Amino acid sequence: MTTSGPSTSPAAGDPDREILRRASLKVALRISAGVAALVLILLAAATAFLMYKLAHPVLPGATEPGKPYTYLDSRDLIEGMILAGLAGIVLAGLVGWLSARSAIRPLGEALARQRRFVQDASHELRTPLAILDTRIQLAQRKAEPGSEPAQALAKIREDASTLTGIVNELLLAATASATVPDLEPVDVGLAAGSVAGSLQDLARQQGVQVAFDGGGPALVRIDPSSFRRAVLALADNALGHTPAGGSITVSAAVEGSWALVRVSDTGSGISGVDPDRIFDRFVRTGGTGEAQGRRSFGIGLALVREIASAAGGTVKVVRSGPDGTTMELALPLAAA
Incomplete structure (x- = not known):
């Protein structure tokens, strides 16, 4: 007796197929549109020339009775040109579709390899992270509650949980099975304060002070891990461009519905660099970060903008000058 495994749709097996199909169709439509414009121009020129000839006919001379003379109906000629033009447009679209599919096929293979790599890497990282979390919990049981080691272990476990969330998001995105969940409201004040606290040790090593100014509860609907990553990227960017003896302030507030x-x-x-371009990918600025051994790749702030946009919010540079920079992440408040 044979049993069949769970059936999977083509979209589930190859999540990029629909994207590539649409790209091929778009290329074919653009080629068809270009050919259609060219055909219309040629038809207009041919019709104008034909009308000119009809308005200035050249008839055979009476002294040449033996010379053949051909008569063409202008209406039949124009209809023939239109049919030929339509056939050319359809043929161009078909050729464009086949050419686009052939040209995009290597891109599909590259996307498939990329997805497999992300899937394999993120899946393999889940087990070590689970083991790490278990060991942290065992160490917490041996630490005296409220002691400095217990507080340090709690922060380490929180950071490990954030890393686990990132790995899970990568795996969901790579398998194209990520759906928009019904997110629970997140208190941005508590989350931002937690990020500021987790940066204290790193900032202290660089001689930089980190302070948090909370403005009361403010609930937004966003994935907690994504929000933490966004605030952490903003704070880490500030830390990379603040010299020793400087300070960083993370604050949370409510203004209107934001x-x-x-x-x-x-x-x-x-x-x-233009401050308006600071959130573009691979854009880097001069600063103290690389001098402190913190190489920048110009990706962190771009991810912040993507996270903010996905949650219906924005991120911008409020001010920037010799005395420092302020960046603002705005998210819509959760409906009551």
Whole structure:
């Protein structure tokens, strides 16, 4: 007796197929549109020339009775040109569709390899992270509640949980099975304060002070891990551009129907790039980060904008100058 496994649709087995199919169709439509415009121009020119000839006919001379003379009906000629043009447009669209599919096929293979790599890497990381979380819990049981080691272990477990959330998001995105869940409201004040606390040790090593200013509860609907990553990226960027002796302030407040998280530093400000482009991928600015051995790849702030946009919010540079920079993450408050 044979049994069949769970059936999977083509979209589930190849999540990029629909994207590539639409891209091929878009290329074919653009080729068809270009050919259609060219055909219309040629038809207009041919019709104008034909009308000119009809208005200025050249009839055979009476002295040449033996010379053949051909008569063409202008209406039949124009109809023939239109039919030929339509056939050319359809043929061009078909050729464009086949050419686009052939050209995009290597891209599909590259996307498939990329997805497999992310799937394998994120899946393999889940087990070590689970083991790490278990060991942290065992260490917490041996630590005296409220002691400094217990507090440090709690922060380590929180950081490990954030990393686990990132790995799970990568796995969901790579398998194209990520759905928009019914998210529970997140208190941005508590979450932002937790991020500020987790940066204390790293900032202290660099001689930078980190402070948090909470403005009361502010609930937004966003994935907690994504929100933490966004605030952490803003704070980490500030830390990378703040020299020793400086300070960073993370604050949370409510203005109207928006929850605002601001990250301010006392660095030298944004230089070498337009502040409006600071959230573009691979855009880097001059600063103290690389001098401190913190190489920037220009990705962190771009991820912040993607997270904010996905939650219906925005991120921007409020101010930047020699006395420091302030960035603001705005998210819509959760409906009561």
